[in-house]
Amino acid sequence: GDSVTQMEGPVTLSEEAFLTINCTYTATGxxxxxxxxxxxxxxxxxxxxxxxxxxxxxxxxxxxxxxxxTTSFHLEKGSVQVSDSAVYFCALRQTxxxxxxxxxxxxxxxxxx
Amino acid sequence: xxxVTQSPTHLIKTRxxxxxxxxxxxxxxxxxxxxxxxxxxxxxxxxQYYEEEERQRGNFPDRFSGxxxxxxxxxxxxxxxxxxxxxxxxxxxxxxxxxxxxLFFGSGTQLSVL
Numbered sequence: 706g707d708s709v710t711q712m713e714g715p716v717t718l719s720e721e722a723f724l725t726i727n728c729t730y731t732a733t734g735x736x737x738x739x740x741x742x743x744x745x746x747x748x749x750x751x752x753x754x755x756x757x758x759x760x761x762x763x764x765x766x767x768x769x770x771x772x773x774x775t776t777s778f779h780l781e782k783g784s785v786q787v788s789d790s791a792v793y794f795c796a797l798r799q800t801x802x803x804x805x806x807x808x809x810x811x812x813x814x815x816x817x818x
Numbered sequence: 819x820x821x822v823t824q825s826p827t828h829l830i831k832t833r834x835x836x837x838x839x840x841x842x843x844x845x846x847x848x849x850x851x852x853x854x855x856x857x858x859x860x861x862x863x864x865x866q867y868y869e870e871e872e873r874q875r876g877n878f879p880d881r882f883s884g885x886x887x888x889x890x891x892x893x894x895x896x897x898x899x900x901x902x903x904x905x906x907x908x909x910x911x912x913x914x915x916x917x918x919x920x921l922f923f924g925s926g927t928q929l930s931v932l
Contacts, residue, residue, distance in 0.1 A: 709860070741923075748822065748908060748923035749861070794860050804851040804912055804921055805874050808860030 707732040709795050711809035718785055718816050726780040726812045728769075728795035736797040738762075738771050738778040739806065743792045752780075752793070785816045820845065822911050822924035830930045831899050839894040839927045843911030847922070850892040852884060853908040855926070861908055867892050868915035896929075904931045 712727040730738065740752040740762070753762030758773035767782045778795060795809040823842045831837050843850050849868045853861035863876035867886035881897045890911075896903055906926040912919045 746925065748925045749910075750923070751920055796860070801916075804849060804866045804910060804915075805863045805876065806853075806861070806921070808862070810858065810860050 707736070707797060707799060707807045709797055709807055709809035711793075711795050711812050714792075714811070714813040716812060716814050718814070720787055720816055720818055721784045722816075724780070724782040724785045724789075724814065726793055726795075726814070728778045728780065728809060730776050730778065730795075730797050732776075732797055732799065732807075734800060735773075736799050738769070739796040739798070740767070740769055740778070740780050741794045741796060741808075743794065743811070745791075749794065785814070787816045787818060790814055790816045822909055822922050824907075824909050824924040824927050826927060827925070828928045828930075830932060832932050833899055833901060835899050836895065836897045837899060837929060839896075839907050839909075839929070841892045841894070841909030841911075841924060843890050843892070843909075844922045847911035847913050848890050849912045849915050850886060850890065851910045851912075851921070852892070852894045853910065853923075854878070855906040855908055857905070864894070866915070873915055899931045901931050904929060 708731045737756045739754045741749040742752045753764040755762040755771035761770045792811045794811045796806045851866040852864040855861040866874040870886045886892045908926045909924045910921040
C-alpha cells in the first residue's frame with residue numbers, strides 16, 4: 706500500500722537557519738503530494754502542494770519539489786523564524802481517492818532565538 | 819466565517835463504552851472526512867461522507883461508524899471502546915467529493931479511553 710516516510714524529529718534550529726525536512730513516498734501511479742503544518746492546539750493547515758512530477762509547491766517562504774525519480778518531496782525554507790515552530794506532515798493522495806490522505810508520522814520543528 | 823468546528827474538545831471514556839463525536843463543516847462545504855491521530859503519529863483516514871452516504875473508508879473496523887446530516891454536519895461513532903482508540907480525532911471538510919478542493923481541518927476531539 707501507499708506510505709510516506711519522514712525524517713525523525715525534533716529538528717532544532719536557530720532563527721534564520723536553513724531548513725530541510727526530508728520526505729519520501731511509496732505509491733503506485735502519480736499521486737498528489739502535500740505538506741501540512743500543525744501548530745499547537747490547532748488543526749492541520751495545508752502549507753503547499755504539488756500535483757505532478759517536477760512541480761514546485763511554495764507558500765510563506767517554504768518550498769518543495771515533486772521528484773518522481775527519487776520519490777521525494779523534501780520541504781525547505783531559506784530562513785526560519787520562531788513562529789515556524791510546529792509539526793510538519795508530508796502526505797500523499799492518490800488520484801480518485803477524494804479526501805483520503807496518507808500521512809507521514811510528522812516532524813517537529815523547534816526554532817530558537 | 820467559522821471554519822471546521824468539532825465538539826467536544828476533550829472526552830474521557832472507559833473501555834467498552836460508546837462515544838459520539840461531532841463536526842460542523844466550514845460554510846459552503848458539503849463533504850466531511852474523519853481522521854484518527856494517535857500520539858506521535860500522522861493522521862489516519864477513517865472515512866468520508868458526501869450526500870449523507872459513506873463514500874470511502876480506510877482500514878478501520880465496523881466499530882467505527884458515521885453519519886452525515888442534511889445540513890452537512892457529521893458524527894463519528896465508536897462502539898465497544900478499546901484502550902487503543904485513545905487518540906485525537908480530526909474532522910476535515912471540503913467542497914465536492916472528488917477531493918480536488920482544499921481540505922480544511924478542525925482542531926480535533928481528544929479522546930482518552932481508560
